[in-house]
């Protein structure tokens with residue numbers, strides 16, 4: 001099969017590209033390299049250096065070949081930045097998404113897998129774990145922009161037969177177990193790479209935001225899913241959408257606390273992690289864990305690298321070997 005991956009030079013997209021290649025598919029990447037890296041795209045994969053804000057350039061790529069499916073990762077994805085600059089986030093993620101979906105609907109693409117997010121569930125009455133049936137109430141313009149694209153996909157299915165899978169995931173983490181790819185965000189905001197860099201002495205002491213939450217150790221609990229497990233779910237989702245569209249929560253199902261992450265990094269690396277307590281951040285809920293029952297039942301997916309130490313170990317190995325991320329390759 002031949003797949004087009006938007007955002008394939010980014011963290012999650014590059015791991016999905018590897019999974020598609022490993023499964024024997026042909027892959028091309030569409031990316032504007034705003035946050036992604038050329039070094040993250042494996043040799044031999046065609047690169048379309050295109051900004052999805054440019055509708056005609058997007059159509060040119062989508063219409064050029066008969067794609068068996070499109071996987072859409074390209075987006076701005078920092079919740080805090082979306083609160084600071086909401087219109088920029090809403091415009092970018094909505095216009096890029098609608099450009100891509102329209103190009104696919106009008107040019108014969110039949111399957112699209114979309115990176116949605118658990119940030120859709122921002123309501124105060126949210127239960128833990130978050131069920132697939134939970135009320136959608138985005139807590140940020142970022143979450144809202146993802147929901148807007150889910151709605152665009154609903155109409156693309158109803159009126160054009162473009163089947164889609166919206167995968168609502170939370171914290172992607174870890175790195176390719178074979179060391180071929182890893183996480184290199186700039187700026188980095190994710191806890192596991194930040195903790196590893198603190199252990200390696202590449203940044204000052206980690207700030208632990210909130211130590212008085214009503215959790216088992218007072219720190220926040222989050223659902224970390226290994227990026228390779230995430231990639232596997234995308235491939236299974238492609239099989240599921242031959243005849244109908246689906247929306248799945250996608251998470252490990254186990255919550256790990258911030259302090260457990262710190263202890264795991266210390267255990268895996270054999271290093272001390274310098275950290276200091278800091279005040280809670282506005283809007284950070286105590287616990288966020290996904291219930292992925294429907295995905296598991298319908299696709300047979302289950303995490304294979306679900307233990308925190310497995311996630312941390314692959315991330316640690318990649319960051320240790322690539323001190324400047326893709327800049328060092």
Ligand SMILES: NC(=O)c1ccc[n+]([C@@H]2O[C@H](COP(=O)([O-])OP(=O)(O)OC[C@H]3O[C@@H](n4cnc5c(N)ncnc54)[C@H](O)[C@@H]3O)[C@@H](O)[C@H]2O)c1
Nearest residue numbers: 007009010011012032033034035036052074075077115172
């Ligand atoms: N990383 C996570 O934990 C997480 C969690 C939930 C959802 N998501 C979603 O998964 C997707 C991938 O996340 P990531 O962490 O890999 O992000 P990333 O920033 O590493 O990757 C995004 C990629 O999209 C490209 N891109 C951005 N805007 C573009 C545009 N206008 N045109 C073409 N390319 C563009 C970037 O250059 C980059 O390669 C995003 O849609 C994000 O919202 C990520």
